[in-house]
Amino acid sequence: MSDPNKMKDDIQIVIKDMMDRIMDKVLCSDPFVKETHHLKKPLYAALVPDEIFKGSHFERRFVTPFGKVWEKLAVVAATNGMGYGTTGYRIDGMIREKRLNRIAETLNRLEHATKENERIRPDWNRELTYIKKGRGDLIPVSVVCDLYVEDRSNGGRYAFELKAPLPNSDQTKVSKEKILKLHCMEPPVVDSAYFALPYNPYGTRENYSWSFPARWFDMKNDDVVLIGNDFWDYIGGKGTYDAFISAVNEIGPDYKEKIYRDYLRITPPDGYNSEFDLLSEPKREYDSR
Known part of the structure; x- marks a missing residue:
C-alpha cells in the first residue's frame, strides 16, 4: 500500500456516499410514516x-445497498x-471440453449425496487436479467476475468472486463454477482466481462456521478462499484492512x-460510542497467504 492515508480517505468517501444516500432516503424520500404503518399492520x-x-x-434500507459497497x-x-481494479469484468477464454464436463461432475457430486448417503467433502486441490486432467477440443467460454x-x-x-460474509448456497455454487473455469482456461487468462468474503463474523478462519458455503468450499483450508484481512491485504497491500477499520x-x-x-429523534444513550462499539478484527490464528 503506497499511501495509507489516501487509502483511508478513499474508503471513507465510498462509505460516506452510501450513508448520506441512506440518510436522505429515510429522512426525506422514504421516511417511516407511523400512520401508514398502523393502517397496514394494525x-x-x-x-x-x-x-x-x-x-x-x-x-x-441500510443492508440492501451494502452488497455493492x-x-x-x-x-x-x-x-x-x-x-487497477474494476467490477463486473468479462473474461473470455478457451476450456477443453472434458474439463467442462468434469466441472459439472464435480459440482454435482458436491451437491448430491452418494448411494451411501454421504455427501463428498470439498477439497479444492484434489478437485482442480482431477478436472485439469480432462482433454478434448477447446470450447470458448466467458466468465463475468465480481472483481x-x-x-x-x-x-x-x-479475478475474485466477492460475496457477503454469510453467502447462500446457490451464490457459492455459481461462484465456484466460475472460479474453476477461470483456473482451467488454456492459455491462462488470469494468474489466479479466488472466492473472497470481505469480513469474518466468526473472528478467526478456523472458526468460520456458516454452513452454506461449506457445501462448496473447505472454508477453513482451501487456498482459493480469502476471508477478511487476507482478502484486503492481498489486493491492497499489507495494512489495507487496518485502514478500512x-x-x-x-x-x-x-x-x-x-x-x-x-x-x-432520541438523545443518544450514555456510552453509545464505547470501545465495545468499534469495529475490530479479532486476532487471527491462521497464516496469511
Whole structure:
C-alpha cells in the first residue's frame, strides 16, 4: 500500500456516499410514516412499539445497498494497492471440453449425496487436479467476475468472486463454477482466481462456521478462499484492512449520533460510542497467504 492515508480517505468517501444516500432516503424520500404503518399492520401496531418497526425500516434500507459497497471498497483497495481494479469484468477464454464436463461432475457430486448417503467433502486441490486432467477440443467460454484486479508493477491479473460474509448456497455454487473455469482456461487468462468474503463474523478462519458455503468450499483450508484481512491485504497491500477499520471507526460516531437525533429523534444513550462499539478484527490464528 503506497499511501495509507489516501487509502483511508478513499474508503471513507465510498462509505460516506452510501450513508448520506441512506440518510436522505429515510429522512426525506422514504421516511417511516407511523400512520401508514398502523393502517397496514394494525395488529403489530397494537402489540409492538412503533420504534421497533422504525428501526426495521432503517435496517432494510441500510443492508440492501451494502452488497455493492463491498465491491466499490474492493476497487478502492485494489487501485491504491495493485494499481487497477474494476467490477463486473468479462473474461473470455478457451476450456477443453472434458474439463467442462468434469466441472459439472464435480459440482454435482458436491451437491448430491452418494448411494451411501454421504455427501463428498470439498477439497479444492484434489478437485482442480482431477478436472485439469480432462482433454478434448477447446470450447470458448466467458466468465463475468465480481472483481478484476491487475498488478501494474508486474502485470499480474486476478479475478475474485466477492460475496457477503454469510453467502447462500446457490451464490457459492455459481461462484465456484466460475472460479474453476477461470483456473482451467488454456492459455491462462488470469494468474489466479479466488472466492473472497470481505469480513469474518466468526473472528478467526478456523472458526468460520456458516454452513452454506461449506457445501462448496473447505472454508477453513482451501487456498482459493480469502476471508477478511487476507482478502484486503492481498489486493491492497499489507495494512489495507487496518485502514478500512480505521476509516469506519473515524466516521461511525458522527453517523450514529445523526441516526439517533435526526431519525429516531432520541438523545443518544450514555456510552453509545464505547470501545465495545468499534469495529475490530479479532486476532487471527491462521497464516496469511
